[in-house]
Amino acid sequence: MNILVVDDEEVIRSGLERTITRQFPEHRVLLAGSPAEAVELLRSRPVDLVLTDVLMPGMTGLELMAFSRAKQPQVKWVVISAYSEFAYAQEAVRLGARAYLLKPIGKDSLIALIEELGCEIAEERERGREADLMKRNLRFLREAVLARWFAGLDLKGTELAPFAEDHPHFHLVMVRLESDADTKLEHFIVENVLTELMEASGRGFVASVDSRCLLGLVTLREGSGMSGLNDQLRSHLKRYLKTPFQVMHSARIEDLAAVPAEVRRMRASMAAQGYEHYTSGGEKAIEVAVQYIHTHYSDEISLEKVASIVYLNPVYFSQLFKQRTGSGFKEYVTQLRLAQAMELLRSSELKIGDIAERVGYPDVRHFSQIFRKKTGFTPSEYRQETGQGETDEAGEGI
Known part of the structure; x- marks a missing residue:
C-alpha cells in the first residue's frame, strides 16, 4: 500500500513516516511538504491513502481532497488537525474523509487506523482491478484523441468506436492558463473542477493537451445548457486558480470530422481574448x-x-x-x-x-x-x- 503524508511541517512528516515504516515495513510512505508536491505525487504515483494536514500555505488539505475526488475516487483520506481546527475536521468527514487525527497524533490510534484501512484497500483493489484497467485504457484513448485534435493531427488508425458511441453529439471546452511558471497545480484544479461540472450536466472528460491548455468534451443531458456550465466553470476558476485564465466553448458538434477546424477557431479566438483573474x-x-x-x-x-x-x-x-x-x-x-x-x-x-x-x-x-x-x-x-x-x-x- 502506498501512503502519502502531506504536511508543511517537516517534523510531523518525519514522525509519521517513522511510525508507519516501523510498524508496516511492507507499506511505502511518500512525503509532500506542500499541496503542489502532493498534486505531483498523486498524478505520477499510485496512492492508496493520504494523510493530510488541514492548514497549509497556498491550498488547504480540504481543497486538495475536494479536487481529487473526481479523478481519484479510490483514494482514502485521513485529515490531521489541531483541536482548534475541529470544524475543518468535521468538514473533511462531510467531504468523504474516512477519519481525522488530532495533534499530537497517538501512535496506537494511527497504527489501528492504518491496519483497518489497509484491509479495506486490499479488498477493494482485488474487486476493482479489471474494471480499473478498462477505465484507464479508455481514458488514455480519450486523452490521445483530444491531444491530436488540439495539435491539428488527423485520427487515422485510431479506434473511435467506443468514443463515438458514448458521444454522438458534444461540445468542446477549452481552458488556457497564462503563466510562465509550473502550472501542475492549476492543471489539476481545472481538470477536477471541469470533470465534476461535466458529470453534473451530462457526461464528458478533460485532458491537459500542453503546458498551458486543457481541452474538455461534454455531452449534455436534456435540459442542460453550455451557458450554465460555462458560468459555473468561470466562477469556480476565479475562486481557486492562482493564475489568469481563459475559457471558451464550442457550439454543438455532431460530426467528428468538424472538430479539427473548430479547435483551430477556438485557439484563434483565444489569441484575441483577454484573461480573467481569480477573486x-x-x-x-x-x-x-x-x-x-x-x-x-x-x-x-x-x-x-x-x-x-x-x-x-x-x-x-x-x-x-x-x-x-x-x-x-x-x-x-x-x-x-x-x-x-x-x-x-x-x-x-x-x-x-x-x-x-x-x-x-x-x-x-x-x-x-x-x-x-x-x-x-x-x-x-x-x-x-x-x-x-x-x-x-x-x-x-x-
Missing part, C-alpha cells in the same frame, strides 16, 4: 503574502520568493499585490522596514547599524540613504528630533 483565492494568497512579509521583513526578501510561496506567477502576483494593498511590493516592504526602524529609533538605544540589520538592511550606508530619501532625516537626526539619545553618525555615509 477570493487571490485575496487569500495576498493575505498569506502580507503575513509572510511582516514575519520575514528582516530577512532577504524578494517579490519572486514571496510569489513562489503563495504559488503565483511573479508578474501576476505583483499586479494583484498592488491592487489589494495599494502599494507596489518593493514600496510596501520599504515602508514596513522604515516604520520598524523609526519605532526602534524612538524606543531603544540600539546603534544605528544594529537597527539597520534588524529591519533587513545589512549595509548601514544603504539604509541611511533610503531613510533620508523617504523621511527627509538621517536616522541620527530622526532620533534627535524624537528626543532619543545623542547623535550616532558613524557609518551612515551621509
